[in-house]
Structures are given as structure tokens and as C-alpha cells.
Amino acid sequence: MDKIQRRNVLKAGGALGAIGALSVAAPAHAKAPWTWAPQGSVAGTGAGADPRWVWDPEADPVVASLIDRGDVPRVNELLRTWKRNSQPLPAGLPADLRDFMESARQLPSWTDQRKLAKAVEFNTKRGLYLGVLYGLASGMMSTVIPHEARAVYYSQGGADMKDRISKTAKLGYDVGALNAYQADGEMIVTCVKTRLVHAAVRHLLPQSPYWTPVADEQIPISQRDIMVTWHSLPTTVMQKLQAWGVPIPAAESDGFLHSWQVAAHMLGVRDEYIPASWAEANSQAAQVLTPVLAPTPEGVRLSDILLSLGTPVDAGILSKPILGAFTRYMLGDQIAGWLSIPREPVWETLLNVAWRPFIAVREGLLPFPLAPAAYWLFDEFIRKAALLFLSNARPISIEIPLTNRPT
Numbered sequence: 001m002d003k004i005q006r007r008n009v010l011k012a013g014g015a016l017g018a019i020g021a022l023s024v025a026a027p028a029h030a031k032a033p034w035t036w037a038p039q040g041s042v043a044g045t046g047a048g049a050d051p052r053w054v055w056d057p058e059a060d061p062v063v064a065s066l067i068d069r070g071d072v073p074r075v076n077e078l079l080r081t082w083k084r085n086s087q088p089l090p091a092g093l094p095a096d097l098r099d100f101m102e103s104a105r106q107l108p109s110w111t112d113q114r115k116l117a118k119a120v121e122f123n124t125k126r127g128l129y130l131g132v133l134y135g136l137a138s139g140m141m142s143t144v145i146p147h148e149a150r151a152v153y154y155s156q157g158g159a160d161m162k163d164r165i166s167k168t169a170k171l172g173y174d175v176g177a178l179n180a181y182q183a184d185g186e187m188i189v190t191c192v193k194t195r196l197v198h199a200a201v202r203h204l205l206p207q208s209p210y211w212t213p214v215a216d217e218q219i220p221i222s223q224r225d226i227m228v229t230w231h232s233l234p235t236t237v238m239q240k241l242q243a244w245g246v247p248i249p250a251a252e253s254d255g256f257l258h259s260w261q262v263a264a265h266m267l268g269v270r271d272e273y274i275p276a277s278w279a280e281a282n283s284q285a286a287q288v289l290t291p292v293l294a295p296t297p298e299g300v301r302l303s304d305i306l307l308s309l310g311t312p313v314d315a316g317i318l319s320k321p322i323l324g325a326f327t328r329y330m331l332g333d334q335i336a337g338w339l340s341i342p343r344e345p346v347w348e349t350l351l352n353v354a355w356r357p358f359i360a361v362r363e364g365l366l367p368f369p370l371a372p373a374a375y376w377l378f379d380e381f382i383r384k385a386a387l388l389f390l391s392n393a394r395p396i397s398i399e400i401p402l403t404n405r406p407t
């Protein structure tokens with residue numbers, strides 16, 4: 001190791017040491033072999049190879065080459081204008097990138113438009129819970145997924161978490177939009193751009209003097225990692241909704257799953273790793289998500305940044321305790337303890353007493369003819385306001401990073 005690298009590593013250690021002496025080693029069972037059978041996947045067949053060793057063979061070489069030959073700034077500028085699913089790719093993209101993107105933007109042959117329409121019904125009625133769950137269950141859970149926490153912390157976006165979150169929130173917004181995968185929707189574009197970003201991170205992070213000493217892998221964001229994070233999203237959300245007693249018609253629950261199956265495919269995951277049913281999703285999650293959850297110094301730091309997002313508005317007086325209490329309510333005492341989230345007796349009691357009745361009242365009103373549309377309008381207002389706040393009212397543009405976190 002040369003002098004500069006060693007100095008950087010020591011600097012990184014020093015900065016994070018202040019957060020506490022947490023173990024960065026993954027739990028022993030975190031590296032359990034992959035035994036989930038491809039027969040349970042949307043493909044219904046496959047070799048069953050561990051996706052820990054599969055990354056994105058189509059996107060990775062193209063993006064690595066874009067970075068190495070200095071094309072990224074020009075490509076980012078061109079792609080800023082590419083927003084809608086049916087929009088042609090901007091003229092002037094390098095040929096290798098254009099070929100990849102033309103193929104990556106195709107929906108899988110198994111896309112079922114009727115199921116996607118049911119997902120729209122589901123999202124219309126349950127947008128509020130979905131927003132809360134994506135933000136506080138999935139978002140906070142990502143900080144106790146060690147591979148993800150380290151990758152996010154040491155990549156370029158880790159230095160500006162508000163901007164980073166606004167981009168991730170855009171994906172959560174787009175997948176739930178009424179026209180998500182339709183011609184005028186944006187989910188296909190968001191997924192293809194995210195695939196490019198992930199490919200860039202795979203090229204860049206292994207060059208980071210901060211990530212390499214703490215990572216227990218040489219290339220980040222394997223397809224196994226993507227499925228782990230995927231389970232922190234739809235699988236966790238559906239588990240919570242069921243635990244809260246939200247009555248969801250089977251067709252809508254299937255539709256919601258389908259919108260996320262398509263998302264996984266569009267993010268570059270092979271069909272043989274995408275669960276075909278909730279039962280299969282739960283069994284895969286039990287194997288790959290639950291056992292890896294663990295604290296890391298990077299995750300603790302990220303969670304504090306996330307819980308402090310409201311600080312510019314209220315100096316953290318209300319927002320931080322409320323977000324902390326919600327996180328504990330969603331993810332439980334063990335994870336809240338890992339993240340050093342303080343106890344909030346007032347807010348915790350309120351959530352324990354009032355959240356389920358609030359859901360019951362809201363659900364009880366759903367059969368009234370105007371309720372779903374009114375809920376959608378209200379929830380849409382909150383979603384838009386949240387995105388505006390997170391993006392500082394600037395257009396959200398997912399861009400290929402050129403560097404890692406600088407310090």
C-alpha cells in the first residue's frame with residue numbers, strides 16, 4: 001500500500017471511529033450458501049448459481065468504458081432530457097451505450113398489464129402507508145444492510161444524502177405512479193438509469209481507499225445484494241401491511257408484487273432470481289435478508305443523517321423524535337438499538353395506541369365511493385411535497401457518478 005493510500009485508510013478509520021466501536025464483520029450466517037430454488041422464480045427454471053457472483057455483464061463493461069474514456073459528463077447531459085418511457089433515446093449517445101439502453105428498456109415478455117392495472121388500484125388506496133413504509137421501514141432498513149450501507153456511504157452520493165434520497169424516492173414514486181410502466185410513465189427510464197449508476201458504482205468503489213479496507217467483497221452490488229435490498233422494499237412492505245391487518249384483495253397484492261417483479265428485471269436482475277409469489281419472496285427474504293441485518297459504523301452514520309433530514313425545517317425538535325419513534329415501531333427494538341435511536345416515550349406510546357386504529361378508520365372508509373380518489377389526491381400531495389423538499393425543488397435527475405465520496 002503506498003503512503004497516500006495508507007493515510008486515507010487511517011483518516012477513514014479515524015472519522016468513523018468516533019461513531020463507536022461497532023463490529024464491521026458480517027455475521028457468520030450472512031454468507032450462507034444460496035439454496036433458493038429457481039423453480040420458485042418468474043423464470044421457473046435456472047442453474048441455481050449463487051447470485052453473489054453475478055453482477056451486470058451487459059451494463060458493467062459499457063459503463064466502465066464510458067468512465068475510462070471520459071464520456072460520462074456528455075452522456076449525463078444528454079440523458080437529462082430522457083424522461084418518459086416511450087421517449088426515443090437522445091441523439092448523440094455513444095453507440096455501445098445506445099445499444100445497451102435500447103435492449104435494457106424492453107419490458108420482460110412476462111409483463112402482465114392486467115396485474116399492473118391492479119397494482120395501480122392498490123397504490124391508489126394505500127399510497128399513504130406505502131410512503132411511510134418505503135421511507136421508514138425500507139429506507140431505514142437499508143442502513144442495517146452492511147453491503148448497502150457501506151456502498152452508499154463511500155460512493156459519491158453518500159456525501160449528499162438528501163440529494164441521494166430524493167433520487168431513490170423518485171424510484172419509489174415512479175413505481176407507484178398510475179402510469180408507471182405506460183408510455184407516458186417514467187419507471188422504465190428510472191430503472192435503466194439506475195442500472196447505469198449501479199454499473200458505475202461497481203467500477204468506482206473498488207478504487208475507493210475508504211471502501212476497500214472495510215468491504216468484505218471486491219465488487220459491490222451483486223444480484224444477490226440487489227435482491228436483498230428488493231426484499232427490504234416490497235417484501236417488507238407487504239409483511240408490515242399484513243401485520244397491521246390491512247385487508248388487501250389477492251388480485252391487488254399480486255399486482256403490487258408484479259410491479260416490483262418487473263422493476264427487478266428492469267434493474268438487471270436475472271429472471272431466475274425473481275420470486276414468482278409472495279410465499280417464494282418470503283422464503284428468499286428469510287434466507288438472504290434477515291440473516292445479514294447488522295450494524296456498521298457507516299449505517300449508523302447514515303441513519304442519523306436520514307433521521308435528521310427534517311432538521312432544517314424544525315431544528316430536529318419534532319421531526320427527529322417522530323421519525324425515530326416510527327423507525328422503532330416499524331423495525332423493532334433490536335434494530336433501533338443498533339442504530340442508537342433514543343427512546344421516545346411520548347411518540348412511541350402514541351404510535352402503539354393510535355396507528356392501528358388510524359388504519360382501521362381509513363380502511364373502514366374505503367368502501368365509500370369517493371374515498372379512494374380522495375385518498376389518492378391527499379397522498380399524492382404528500383408524496384409530491386416530500387419529493388420537492390428532498391430535491392430542494394430542483395428537477396430530480398439520476399446521473400452516472402464519476403467519483404467516489406471524496407473523504
Ligand code: HEM
Nearest residue numbers: 147148151152155156157164167168171194225226229230
Ligand atoms: C444508486 C435504487 C440496490 C447501492 C441508486 C439509485 C436508485 C437506486 C434509484 C439512483 C440514485 C442516485 O443516483 O443517487 C435501488 C434499488 C435497489 C438498489 C431499487 C434494489 C431493488 C442497491 C444495492 C446497493 C446499492 C444492493 C449496494 C449494495 C447504490 C449506490 C448508488 C445507488 C452506491 C449510487 C449513489 C451515488 O453515488 O450517487 N440505487 N438500488 N443499490 N445504489 Fe441502488
